[in-house]
Amino acid sequence: STTGSAIEINSQKNMMIRILDSLASANMNAVCFQVRSRCDAMYQSSYEPWSTDLVATRGMNPGYDPLAFVIQEGHKRGIEVHAWLNPYRFETALNQWSGKPGDYRATNPDWVLTYASGSSILDPGHPGVVKRIQSIVAEIVNNYDVDGILFDDYFYAYGGTPASLDANTQALYKPANMDVGDWRRSNVNKMVKAVYDTIQQIKPYVRFGVSPFGIWTTNQTVAAKQGIELPSGISGSDMYASIYCDPVAWLNEGSVDYISPQLYWATGGPQDYGTL
16 A cells, blocks of 8 residues: 555645755754654665655554655755664553554564553563664665664653563663663663664664753762762753663763754753753
8 A cells, every 4th residue: 555646746746845955054954863762763664654744644654765765855055864763662541552553452462562652662671672673773774775874762761660660671681780770771781782783794884873851860979970060950750760871881881973862942041952
């Protein structure tokens, strides 16, 4: 099943051309194009279905390849294209993809963590999940002339992960003497390193970045262990503890080429843009 609609295809292409033209006129030299937001695809994927952000029905062929188009048009204008992916996010509502293509609940139920809110992610503690994310990135880097791969700031879900939620994975893979928080951070760190190594093997010139939440930690003790002094006057969410995101570890390990923190804040106040 395809859209088969030249009108819709041309409308989307023209919209993208307008965006790229405006970026070029503003002297921008890179664009991030989100190609995988909820275990889906804005490109030809062997692993996951076409995205409902692009077509009416998950899995329906749009009749063209948006990523290939953005790369072609971006490069024409001297603009780098970095493919933006959410590594773990699966559903934003319970059973959103039930009975639809790419339903990991049906094919790999042990991969999915479902939160009380109804949203779900792929379990970062499951080795099969790491392998799948590696395979997805490898396919994009192999098949497309991307300049970079960029990950969103969703890791374990915002709002915390109860110990009961990934109890099965803990029982299988967590060392008995390891703190749950340390283990969850190590799961994310291993995935980031695995993706970096995968890209290095295929096209080492393709840069790998992550866009973490704009505050690493608010815990002075955690920061002091890394020899880092936290800026004064800043308060907010502690992503090191709540979503198990540790960008400092990736920088120390050299498992990313760049970090672009999501600093969506005003100047002044407890999340002062300038300070952060």
